[in-house]
Amino acid sequence: MENKHRKRILITGAAGFLGSHLCDRFILEDYHVIGMDNLITGDLQNIAHLFKLENFEFYNHDVSKFVHVPGHLDYVLHFASPASPIDYLKIPIQTLKVGSLGTHNLLGLARAKSARILVASTSEIYGDPNVSPQSEDYWGNVNPVGPRGVYDEAKRFQEAMTTAYHNFHQLETRIVRIFNTFGSRMRLNDGRAIPTFIAQALRGEDLTLFGNGLQTRSFCYVSDQVEGIFNVLHGDCSTPINIGNPDEINLNQLAKEIIEITQSKSKIRYQELPTEDPKQRRPDISKAKRLLDWEPRVSRKEGLERTIEYYRTLPITALEHKDFKYYNHR
Structure with missing residues:
Protein backbone atom coordinates (compact mmCIF):
# COMPACT_ATOMS: atom_id res chain seq x y z
CA MET A 1 0.00 0.00 0.00
CA GLU A 2 1.09 3.56 -0.69
CA ASN A 3 2.81 5.27 2.23
CA LYS A 4 1.08 8.67 2.42
CA HIS A 5 3.95 10.20 4.41
CA ARG A 6 6.74 9.18 2.03
CA LYS A 7 7.49 11.46 -0.91
CA ARG A 8 7.16 9.75 -4.29
CA ILE A 9 9.38 10.42 -7.28
CA LEU A 10 9.35 9.09 -10.84
CA ILE A 11 12.83 8.76 -12.40
CA THR A 12 12.92 8.00 -16.12
CA GLY A 13 16.07 6.50 -17.58
CA ALA A 14 16.40 4.79 -14.21
CA ALA A 15 18.55 1.90 -15.44
CA GLY A 16 21.09 4.18 -17.07
CA PHE A 17 24.32 5.63 -15.70
CA LEU A 18 23.03 8.81 -14.05
CA GLY A 19 19.48 7.55 -13.57
CA SER A 20 20.59 4.61 -11.46
CA HIS A 21 22.75 6.79 -9.22
CA LEU A 22 19.81 9.17 -8.78
CA CYS A 23 17.62 6.22 -7.73
CA ASP A 24 20.20 5.42 -5.05
CA ARG A 25 20.31 9.04 -3.87
CA PHE A 26 16.55 9.34 -3.42
CA ILE A 27 16.27 5.92 -1.80
CA LEU A 28 18.79 7.18 0.78
CA GLU A 29 16.46 10.13 1.41
CA ASP A 30 13.61 7.64 2.08
CA TYR A 31 11.63 8.57 -1.02
CA HIS A 32 9.41 6.04 -2.74
CA VAL A 33 11.25 5.74 -6.07
CA ILE A 34 9.47 4.67 -9.24
CA GLY A 35 12.03 3.82 -11.90
CA MET A 36 11.08 3.78 -15.57
CA ASP A 37 13.24 2.68 -18.51
CA ASN A 38 12.71 0.91 -21.83
CA LEU A 39 16.23 -0.56 -21.53
CA ILE A 40 17.25 0.54 -25.02
CA THR A 41 20.55 1.74 -23.52
CA GLY A 42 19.97 1.09 -19.81
CA ASP A 43 20.91 -2.06 -17.89
CA LEU A 44 18.86 -3.64 -15.11
CA GLN A 45 22.11 -4.63 -13.40
CA ASN A 46 22.52 -0.97 -12.45
CA ILE A 47 19.42 -1.10 -10.25
CA ALA A 48 19.25 -4.83 -9.40
CA HIS A 49 20.17 -4.07 -5.78
CA LEU A 50 17.03 -1.93 -5.42
CA PHE A 51 14.41 -4.52 -6.41
CA LYS A 52 14.32 -6.05 -2.95
CA LEU A 53 13.31 -2.72 -1.37
CA GLU A 54 9.69 -1.97 -0.54
CA ASN A 55 10.10 1.68 -1.52
CA PHE A 56 11.28 0.95 -5.07
CA GLU A 57 9.32 -0.17 -8.11
CA PHE A 58 10.16 -0.40 -11.78
CA TYR A 59 8.25 0.03 -15.03
CA ASN A 60 9.68 -1.18 -18.35
CA HIS A 61 8.18 1.52 -20.51
CA ASP A 62 9.02 3.92 -23.36
CA VAL A 63 8.13 7.44 -22.25
CA SER A 64 7.60 8.46 -25.88
CA LYS A 65 4.27 6.66 -25.43
CA PHE A 66 1.56 7.66 -22.96
CA VAL A 67 2.84 7.51 -19.37
CA HIS A 68 0.60 6.49 -16.48
CA VAL A 69 1.74 6.12 -12.87
CA PRO A 70 -0.86 5.31 -10.20
CA GLY A 71 -0.94 7.25 -6.96
CA HIS A 72 0.37 10.68 -6.13
CA LEU A 73 3.73 12.05 -7.29
CA ASP A 74 5.75 14.80 -5.71
CA TYR A 75 8.55 14.91 -8.28
CA VAL A 76 9.44 13.73 -11.79
CA LEU A 77 13.03 13.46 -13.07
CA HIS A 78 13.25 13.08 -16.85
CA PHE A 79 16.56 11.35 -17.61
CA ALA A 80 15.37 9.05 -20.38
CA SER A 81 17.54 9.62 -23.45
CA PRO A 82 20.54 8.15 -25.20
CA ALA A 83 23.48 10.28 -24.04
CA SER A 84 26.42 8.82 -25.96
CA PRO A 85 27.04 9.57 -29.65
CA ILE A 86 27.49 5.87 -30.35
CA ASP A 87 23.88 5.42 -29.20
CA TYR A 88 22.10 8.45 -30.61
CA LEU A 89 23.77 8.08 -34.02
CA LYS A 90 22.44 4.52 -34.08
CA ILE A 91 18.90 5.40 -32.95
CA PRO A 92 18.34 8.99 -34.12
CA ILE A 93 14.54 8.86 -34.38
CA GLN A 94 14.13 7.43 -30.87
CA THR A 95 16.48 10.13 -29.58
CA LEU A 96 14.35 12.88 -31.08
CA LYS A 97 11.13 11.27 -29.85
CA VAL A 98 12.24 10.88 -26.24
CA GLY A 99 13.30 14.55 -26.16
CA SER A 100 10.05 15.77 -27.72
CA LEU A 101 7.15 13.33 -27.24
CA GLY A 102 8.67 11.91 -24.06
CA THR A 103 9.13 15.35 -22.57
CA HIS A 104 5.57 16.35 -23.52
CA ASN A 105 4.15 13.19 -21.92
CA LEU A 106 6.06 13.72 -18.69
CA LEU A 107 5.20 17.41 -18.46
CA GLY A 108 1.56 16.39 -18.85
CA LEU A 109 1.95 13.77 -16.13
CA ALA A 110 3.61 16.26 -13.78
CA ARG A 111 0.81 18.75 -14.39
CA ALA A 112 -1.87 16.12 -13.74
CA LYS A 113 -0.15 15.10 -10.49
CA SER A 114 0.72 18.67 -9.41
CA ALA A 115 4.35 17.47 -9.26
CA ARG A 116 7.58 19.39 -9.76
CA ILE A 117 9.52 18.16 -12.80
CA LEU A 118 13.26 18.37 -13.52
CA VAL A 119 14.47 17.68 -17.05
CA ALA A 120 18.02 16.63 -17.87
CA SER A 121 19.48 18.90 -20.50
CA THR A 122 23.10 18.92 -21.62
CA SER A 123 26.16 21.02 -22.30
CA GLU A 124 25.76 19.87 -25.90
CA ILE A 125 23.13 22.57 -26.45
CA TYR A 126 26.09 24.99 -26.53
CA GLY A 127 27.44 23.10 -29.56
CA ASP A 128 30.98 23.98 -30.59
CA PRO A 129 31.12 27.09 -28.40
CA ASN A 130 32.46 30.48 -29.39
CA VAL A 131 32.87 31.50 -25.74
CA SER A 132 34.51 29.87 -22.75
CA PRO A 133 33.52 29.08 -20.12
CA GLN A 134 29.93 28.49 -21.19
CA SER A 135 27.36 30.27 -19.03
CA GLU A 136 23.61 29.74 -19.07
CA ASP A 137 22.98 32.96 -21.03
CA TYR A 138 25.06 31.73 -24.00
CA TRP A 139 22.73 30.58 -26.79
CA GLY A 140 25.16 28.16 -28.38
CA ASN A 141 26.59 27.30 -31.79
CA VAL A 142 24.67 24.25 -33.00
CA ASN A 143 24.12 22.74 -36.45
CA PRO A 144 20.58 21.30 -36.43
CA VAL A 145 21.24 19.07 -39.46
CA GLY A 146 24.74 17.94 -38.49
CA PRO A 147 25.56 14.42 -37.27
CA ARG A 148 24.90 15.41 -33.64
CA GLY A 149 21.79 17.49 -34.37
CA VAL A 150 19.37 14.76 -33.31
CA TYR A 151 20.65 14.92 -29.73
CA ASP A 152 21.40 18.64 -29.54
CA GLU A 153 18.04 19.72 -30.96
CA ALA A 154 16.07 17.17 -28.93
CA LYS A 155 17.51 18.74 -25.80
CA ARG A 156 16.97 22.30 -27.02
CA PHE A 157 13.33 21.49 -27.80
CA GLN A 158 13.03 19.85 -24.38
CA GLU A 159 14.14 23.06 -22.70
CA ALA A 160 11.71 25.14 -24.80
CA MET A 161 8.75 22.82 -24.05
CA THR A 162 9.56 22.75 -20.35
CA THR A 163 9.79 26.53 -20.22
CA ALA A 164 6.47 26.85 -22.07
CA TYR A 165 4.75 24.60 -19.50
CA HIS A 166 6.23 26.70 -16.73
CA ASN A 167 5.11 29.98 -18.27
CA PHE A 168 1.70 28.90 -19.61
CA HIS A 169 0.57 26.35 -17.01
CA GLN A 170 2.60 27.67 -14.03
CA LEU A 171 4.05 24.18 -13.66
CA GLU A 172 6.98 23.89 -11.26
CA THR A 173 9.91 23.06 -13.54
CA ARG A 174 13.67 22.75 -13.23
CA ILE A 175 16.29 22.42 -16.01
CA VAL A 176 19.80 21.09 -15.39
CA ARG A 177 22.48 21.35 -18.09
CA ILE A 178 24.79 18.43 -17.44
CA PHE A 179 28.45 18.66 -18.45
CA ASN A 180 30.77 15.67 -18.96
CA THR A 181 30.27 13.24 -16.08
CA PHE A 182 32.01 9.95 -15.29
CA PHE A 219 34.94 16.07 -16.19
CA CYS A 220 32.66 15.88 -13.14
CA TYR A 221 32.59 12.81 -10.90
CA VAL A 222 29.17 11.20 -10.65
CA SER A 223 28.62 11.79 -6.91
CA ASP A 224 29.14 15.54 -7.41
CA GLN A 225 26.82 15.56 -10.40
CA VAL A 226 24.07 13.74 -8.50
CA GLU A 227 24.36 16.14 -5.57
CA GLY A 228 24.12 19.08 -7.96
CA ILE A 229 21.00 17.64 -9.60
CA PHE A 230 19.47 17.00 -6.17
CA ASN A 231 20.06 20.64 -5.26
CA VAL A 232 18.64 21.93 -8.55
CA LEU A 233 15.43 19.93 -7.98
CA HIS A 234 14.96 21.35 -4.49
CA GLY A 235 16.08 24.86 -5.36
CA ASP A 236 13.91 27.79 -6.45
CA CYS A 237 15.28 28.44 -9.95
CA SER A 238 13.19 27.53 -13.00
CA THR A 239 15.75 28.67 -15.59
CA PRO A 240 18.61 26.38 -16.73
CA ILE A 241 21.52 25.73 -14.38
CA ASN A 242 24.91 24.31 -15.40
CA ILE A 243 26.15 21.42 -13.28
CA GLY A 244 29.69 20.29 -14.02
CA ASN A 245 33.31 20.61 -13.00
CA PRO A 246 35.15 23.66 -14.41
CA ARG A 282 34.02 24.14 -19.71
CA PRO A 283 31.06 25.13 -17.52
CA ASP A 284 30.55 28.44 -15.80
CA ILE A 285 29.06 27.25 -12.49
CA SER A 286 28.79 30.64 -10.80
CA LYS A 287 24.99 30.40 -10.94
CA ALA A 288 24.99 27.02 -9.15
CA LYS A 289 27.41 28.37 -6.54
CA ARG A 290 25.30 31.46 -5.94
CA LEU A 291 21.83 29.91 -5.91
CA LEU A 292 22.51 26.39 -4.65
CA ASP A 293 25.76 26.72 -2.70
CA TRP A 294 27.00 23.83 -4.82
CA GLU A 295 30.38 23.09 -6.36
CA PRO A 296 32.21 19.81 -7.08
CA ARG A 297 34.25 18.25 -4.28
Whole structure:
Protein backbone atom coordinates (compact mmCIF):
# COMPACT_ATOMS: atom_id res chain seq x y z
CA MET A 1 0.00 0.00 0.00
CA GLU A 2 1.09 3.56 -0.69
CA ASN A 3 2.81 5.27 2.23
CA LYS A 4 1.08 8.67 2.42
CA HIS A 5 3.95 10.20 4.41
CA ARG A 6 6.74 9.18 2.03
CA LYS A 7 7.49 11.46 -0.91
CA ARG A 8 7.16 9.75 -4.29
CA ILE A 9 9.38 10.42 -7.28
CA LEU A 10 9.35 9.09 -10.84
CA ILE A 11 12.83 8.76 -12.40
CA THR A 12 12.92 8.00 -16.12
CA GLY A 13 16.07 6.50 -17.58
CA ALA A 14 16.40 4.79 -14.21
CA ALA A 15 18.55 1.90 -15.44
CA GLY A 16 21.09 4.18 -17.07
CA PHE A 17 24.32 5.63 -15.70
CA LEU A 18 23.03 8.81 -14.05
CA GLY A 19 19.48 7.55 -13.57
CA SER A 20 20.59 4.61 -11.46
CA HIS A 21 22.75 6.79 -9.22
CA LEU A 22 19.81 9.17 -8.78
CA CYS A 23 17.62 6.22 -7.73
CA ASP A 24 20.20 5.42 -5.05
CA ARG A 25 20.31 9.04 -3.87
CA PHE A 26 16.55 9.34 -3.42
CA ILE A 27 16.27 5.92 -1.80
CA LEU A 28 18.79 7.18 0.78
CA GLU A 29 16.46 10.13 1.41
CA ASP A 30 13.61 7.64 2.08
CA TYR A 31 11.63 8.57 -1.02
CA HIS A 32 9.41 6.04 -2.74
CA VAL A 33 11.25 5.74 -6.07
CA ILE A 34 9.47 4.67 -9.24
CA GLY A 35 12.03 3.82 -11.90
CA MET A 36 11.08 3.78 -15.57
CA ASP A 37 13.24 2.68 -18.51
CA ASN A 38 12.71 0.91 -21.83
CA LEU A 39 16.23 -0.56 -21.53
CA ILE A 40 17.25 0.54 -25.02
CA THR A 41 20.55 1.74 -23.52
CA GLY A 42 19.97 1.09 -19.81
CA ASP A 43 20.91 -2.06 -17.89
CA LEU A 44 18.86 -3.64 -15.11
CA GLN A 45 22.11 -4.63 -13.40
CA ASN A 46 22.52 -0.97 -12.45
CA ILE A 47 19.42 -1.10 -10.25
CA ALA A 48 19.25 -4.83 -9.40
CA HIS A 49 20.17 -4.07 -5.78
CA LEU A 50 17.03 -1.93 -5.42
CA PHE A 51 14.41 -4.52 -6.41
CA LYS A 52 14.32 -6.05 -2.95
CA LEU A 53 13.31 -2.72 -1.37
CA GLU A 54 9.69 -1.97 -0.54
CA ASN A 55 10.10 1.68 -1.52
CA PHE A 56 11.28 0.95 -5.07
CA GLU A 57 9.32 -0.17 -8.11
CA PHE A 58 10.16 -0.40 -11.78
CA TYR A 59 8.25 0.03 -15.03
CA ASN A 60 9.68 -1.18 -18.35
CA HIS A 61 8.18 1.52 -20.51
CA ASP A 62 9.02 3.92 -23.36
CA VAL A 63 8.13 7.44 -22.25
CA SER A 64 7.60 8.46 -25.88
CA LYS A 65 4.27 6.66 -25.43
CA PHE A 66 1.56 7.66 -22.96
CA VAL A 67 2.84 7.51 -19.37
CA HIS A 68 0.60 6.49 -16.48
CA VAL A 69 1.74 6.12 -12.87
CA PRO A 70 -0.86 5.31 -10.20
CA GLY A 71 -0.94 7.25 -6.96
CA HIS A 72 0.37 10.68 -6.13
CA LEU A 73 3.73 12.05 -7.29
CA ASP A 74 5.75 14.80 -5.71
CA TYR A 75 8.55 14.91 -8.28
CA VAL A 76 9.44 13.73 -11.79
CA LEU A 77 13.03 13.46 -13.07
CA HIS A 78 13.25 13.08 -16.85
CA PHE A 79 16.56 11.35 -17.61
CA ALA A 80 15.37 9.05 -20.38
CA SER A 81 17.54 9.62 -23.45
CA PRO A 82 20.54 8.15 -25.20
CA ALA A 83 23.48 10.28 -24.04
CA SER A 84 26.42 8.82 -25.96
CA PRO A 85 27.04 9.57 -29.65
CA ILE A 86 27.49 5.87 -30.35
CA ASP A 87 23.88 5.42 -29.20
CA TYR A 88 22.10 8.45 -30.61
CA LEU A 89 23.77 8.08 -34.02
CA LYS A 90 22.44 4.52 -34.08
CA ILE A 91 18.90 5.40 -32.95
CA PRO A 92 18.34 8.99 -34.12
CA ILE A 93 14.54 8.86 -34.38
CA GLN A 94 14.13 7.43 -30.87
CA THR A 95 16.48 10.13 -29.58
CA LEU A 96 14.35 12.88 -31.08
CA LYS A 97 11.13 11.27 -29.85
CA VAL A 98 12.24 10.88 -26.24
CA GLY A 99 13.30 14.55 -26.16
CA SER A 100 10.05 15.77 -27.72
CA LEU A 101 7.15 13.33 -27.24
CA GLY A 102 8.67 11.91 -24.06
CA THR A 103 9.13 15.35 -22.57
CA HIS A 104 5.57 16.35 -23.52
CA ASN A 105 4.15 13.19 -21.92
CA LEU A 106 6.06 13.72 -18.69
CA LEU A 107 5.20 17.41 -18.46
CA GLY A 108 1.56 16.39 -18.85
CA LEU A 109 1.95 13.77 -16.13
CA ALA A 110 3.61 16.26 -13.78
CA ARG A 111 0.81 18.75 -14.39
CA ALA A 112 -1.87 16.12 -13.74
CA LYS A 113 -0.15 15.10 -10.49
CA SER A 114 0.72 18.67 -9.41
CA ALA A 115 4.35 17.47 -9.26
CA ARG A 116 7.58 19.39 -9.76
CA ILE A 117 9.52 18.16 -12.80
CA LEU A 118 13.26 18.37 -13.52
CA VAL A 119 14.47 17.68 -17.05
CA ALA A 120 18.02 16.63 -17.87
CA SER A 121 19.48 18.90 -20.50
CA THR A 122 23.10 18.92 -21.62
CA SER A 123 26.16 21.02 -22.30
CA GLU A 124 25.76 19.87 -25.90
CA ILE A 125 23.13 22.57 -26.45
CA TYR A 126 26.09 24.99 -26.53
CA GLY A 127 27.44 23.10 -29.56
CA ASP A 128 30.98 23.98 -30.59
CA PRO A 129 31.12 27.09 -28.40
CA ASN A 130 32.46 30.48 -29.39
CA VAL A 131 32.87 31.50 -25.74
CA SER A 132 34.51 29.87 -22.75
CA PRO A 133 33.52 29.08 -20.12
CA GLN A 134 29.93 28.49 -21.19
CA SER A 135 27.36 30.27 -19.03
CA GLU A 136 23.61 29.74 -19.07
CA ASP A 137 22.98 32.96 -21.03
CA TYR A 138 25.06 31.73 -24.00
CA TRP A 139 22.73 30.58 -26.79
CA GLY A 140 25.16 28.16 -28.38
CA ASN A 141 26.59 27.30 -31.79
CA VAL A 142 24.67 24.25 -33.00
CA ASN A 143 24.12 22.74 -36.45
CA PRO A 144 20.58 21.30 -36.43
CA VAL A 145 21.24 19.07 -39.46
CA GLY A 146 24.74 17.94 -38.49
CA PRO A 147 25.56 14.42 -37.27
CA ARG A 148 24.90 15.41 -33.64
CA GLY A 149 21.79 17.49 -34.37
CA VAL A 150 19.37 14.76 -33.31
CA TYR A 151 20.65 14.92 -29.73
CA ASP A 152 21.40 18.64 -29.54
CA GLU A 153 18.04 19.72 -30.96
CA ALA A 154 16.07 17.17 -28.93
CA LYS A 155 17.51 18.74 -25.80
CA ARG A 156 16.97 22.30 -27.02
CA PHE A 157 13.33 21.49 -27.80
CA GLN A 158 13.03 19.85 -24.38
CA GLU A 159 14.14 23.06 -22.70
CA ALA A 160 11.71 25.14 -24.80
CA MET A 161 8.75 22.82 -24.05
CA THR A 162 9.56 22.75 -20.35
CA THR A 163 9.79 26.53 -20.22
CA ALA A 164 6.47 26.85 -22.07
CA TYR A 165 4.75 24.60 -19.50
CA HIS A 166 6.23 26.70 -16.73
CA ASN A 167 5.11 29.98 -18.27
CA PHE A 168 1.70 28.90 -19.61
CA HIS A 169 0.57 26.35 -17.01
CA GLN A 170 2.60 27.67 -14.03
CA LEU A 171 4.05 24.18 -13.66
CA GLU A 172 6.98 23.89 -11.26
CA THR A 173 9.91 23.06 -13.54
CA ARG A 174 13.67 22.75 -13.23
CA ILE A 175 16.29 22.42 -16.01
CA VAL A 176 19.80 21.09 -15.39
CA ARG A 177 22.48 21.35 -18.09
CA ILE A 178 24.79 18.43 -17.44
CA PHE A 179 28.45 18.66 -18.45
CA ASN A 180 30.77 15.67 -18.96
CA THR A 181 30.27 13.24 -16.08
CA PHE A 182 32.01 9.95 -15.29
CA GLY A 183 32.05 7.18 -12.73
CA SER A 184 30.81 3.67 -12.01
CA ARG A 185 28.09 2.15 -14.24
CA MET A 186 29.20 3.92 -17.39
CA ARG A 187 29.28 1.32 -20.14
CA LEU A 188 32.82 0.52 -21.21
CA ASN A 189 31.69 0.41 -24.86
CA ASP A 190 29.50 3.51 -24.93
CA GLY A 191 32.10 5.47 -26.88
CA ARG A 192 32.90 8.21 -24.38
CA ALA A 193 36.45 9.21 -23.62
CA ILE A 194 37.02 8.08 -20.04
CA PRO A 195 35.56 4.54 -20.20
CA THR A 196 37.18 4.02 -23.60
CA PHE A 197 40.61 5.16 -22.40
CA ILE A 198 40.35 3.06 -19.24
CA ALA A 199 39.32 -0.07 -21.17
CA GLN A 200 42.18 0.38 -23.62
CA ALA A 201 44.69 1.00 -20.83
CA LEU A 202 43.56 -2.06 -18.85
CA ARG A 203 43.89 -4.17 -21.99
CA GLY A 204 47.33 -2.72 -22.73
CA GLU A 205 46.18 -1.26 -26.06
CA ASP A 206 47.05 2.11 -27.54
CA LEU A 207 44.73 4.89 -26.41
CA THR A 208 43.00 6.40 -29.46
CA LEU A 209 42.73 10.19 -29.63
CA PHE A 210 41.16 12.13 -32.47
CA GLY A 211 42.77 15.17 -34.05
CA ASN A 212 45.76 16.49 -32.09
CA GLY A 213 44.22 15.72 -28.69
CA LEU A 214 44.16 19.38 -27.69
CA GLN A 215 40.36 19.50 -27.44
CA THR A 216 39.44 20.33 -23.86
CA ARG A 217 36.79 18.82 -21.61
CA SER A 218 35.81 19.31 -17.97
CA PHE A 219 34.94 16.07 -16.19
CA CYS A 220 32.66 15.88 -13.14
CA TYR A 221 32.59 12.81 -10.90
CA VAL A 222 29.17 11.20 -10.65
CA SER A 223 28.62 11.79 -6.91
CA ASP A 224 29.14 15.54 -7.41
CA GLN A 225 26.82 15.56 -10.40
CA VAL A 226 24.07 13.74 -8.50
CA GLU A 227 24.36 16.14 -5.57
CA GLY A 228 24.12 19.08 -7.96
CA ILE A 229 21.00 17.64 -9.60
CA PHE A 230 19.47 17.00 -6.17
CA ASN A 231 20.06 20.64 -5.26
CA VAL A 232 18.64 21.93 -8.55
CA LEU A 233 15.43 19.93 -7.98
CA HIS A 234 14.96 21.35 -4.49
CA GLY A 235 16.08 24.86 -5.36
CA ASP A 236 13.91 27.79 -6.45
CA CYS A 237 15.28 28.44 -9.95
CA SER A 238 13.19 27.53 -13.00
CA THR A 239 15.75 28.67 -15.59
CA PRO A 240 18.61 26.38 -16.73
CA ILE A 241 21.52 25.73 -14.38
CA ASN A 242 24.91 24.31 -15.40
CA ILE A 243 26.15 21.42 -13.28
CA GLY A 244 29.69 20.29 -14.02
CA ASN A 245 33.31 20.61 -13.00
CA PRO A 246 35.15 23.66 -14.41
CA ASP A 247 38.56 21.97 -14.05
CA GLU A 248 39.49 21.94 -17.74
CA ILE A 249 41.92 19.44 -19.29
CA ASN A 250 42.86 18.50 -22.84
CA LEU A 251 42.47 14.92 -24.00
CA ASN A 252 46.22 14.36 -24.32
CA GLN A 253 46.59 15.11 -20.61
CA LEU A 254 43.59 12.93 -19.73
CA ALA A 255 45.01 9.96 -21.63
CA LYS A 256 48.38 10.33 -19.88
CA GLU A 257 46.69 10.50 -16.46
CA ILE A 258 44.79 7.28 -17.12
CA ILE A 259 47.92 5.50 -18.35
CA GLU A 260 49.73 6.60 -15.20
CA ILE A 261 46.96 5.58 -12.77
CA THR A 262 46.43 2.18 -14.42
CA GLN A 263 50.22 1.68 -14.67
CA SER A 264 49.64 0.59 -18.25
CA LYS A 265 52.30 0.37 -20.95
CA SER A 266 49.84 1.75 -23.50
CA LYS A 267 50.87 4.45 -25.96
CA ILE A 268 48.77 7.20 -27.54
CA ARG A 269 47.61 6.87 -31.15
CA TYR A 270 45.99 9.68 -33.15
CA GLN A 271 43.16 9.38 -35.66
CA GLU A 272 41.19 11.76 -37.86
CA LEU A 273 39.00 14.24 -35.99
CA PRO A 274 35.22 13.55 -36.21
CA THR A 275 32.94 16.12 -37.85
CA GLU A 276 31.96 19.05 -35.63
CA ASP A 277 33.85 17.79 -32.59
CA PRO A 278 33.70 20.63 -29.99
CA LYS A 279 37.11 22.17 -29.39
CA GLN A 280 36.34 23.27 -25.88
CA ARG A 281 33.92 22.42 -23.09
CA ARG A 282 34.02 24.14 -19.71
CA PRO A 283 31.06 25.13 -17.52
CA ASP A 284 30.55 28.44 -15.80
CA ILE A 285 29.06 27.25 -12.49
CA SER A 286 28.79 30.64 -10.80
CA LYS A 287 24.99 30.40 -10.94
CA ALA A 288 24.99 27.02 -9.15
CA LYS A 289 27.41 28.37 -6.54
CA ARG A 290 25.30 31.46 -5.94
CA LEU A 291 21.83 29.91 -5.91
CA LEU A 292 22.51 26.39 -4.65
CA ASP A 293 25.76 26.72 -2.70
CA TRP A 294 27.00 23.83 -4.82
CA GLU A 295 30.38 23.09 -6.36
CA PRO A 296 32.21 19.81 -7.08
CA ARG A 297 34.25 18.25 -4.28
CA VAL A 298 35.87 15.18 -5.87
CA SER A 299 39.06 15.86 -7.84
CA ARG A 300 39.49 14.34 -11.28
CA LYS A 301 42.36 12.16 -10.05
CA GLU A 302 40.32 10.79 -7.15
CA GLY A 303 37.36 10.20 -9.43
CA LEU A 304 39.52 8.40 -11.97
CA GLU A 305 41.00 6.17 -9.27
CA ARG A 306 37.51 5.22 -8.06
CA THR A 307 36.28 4.61 -11.60
CA ILE A 308 39.29 2.49 -12.59
CA GLU A 309 38.85 0.41 -9.44
CA TYR A 310 35.20 -0.15 -10.40
CA TYR A 311 36.14 -1.28 -13.91
CA ARG A 312 38.75 -3.66 -12.48
CA THR A 313 35.92 -5.45 -10.64
CA LEU A 314 33.98 -6.15 -13.85
CA PRO A 315 34.05 -9.63 -15.41
CA ILE A 316 37.05 -10.09 -17.66
CA THR A 317 34.70 -10.53 -20.64
CA ALA A 318 33.62 -6.90 -20.27
CA LEU A 319 37.20 -5.69 -20.61
CA GLU A 320 37.80 -8.00 -23.57
CA HIS A 321 34.95 -6.44 -25.55
CA LYS A 322 36.49 -4.46 -28.41
CA ASP A 323 33.62 -4.11 -30.88
CA PHE A 324 32.88 -0.41 -30.48
CA LYS A 325 33.57 2.93 -32.05
CA TYR A 326 35.02 5.78 -30.06
CA TYR A 327 33.83 9.38 -30.09
CA ASN A 328 35.95 11.49 -27.79
CA HIS A 329 33.74 14.59 -27.85
CA ARG A 330 31.71 13.32 -24.84
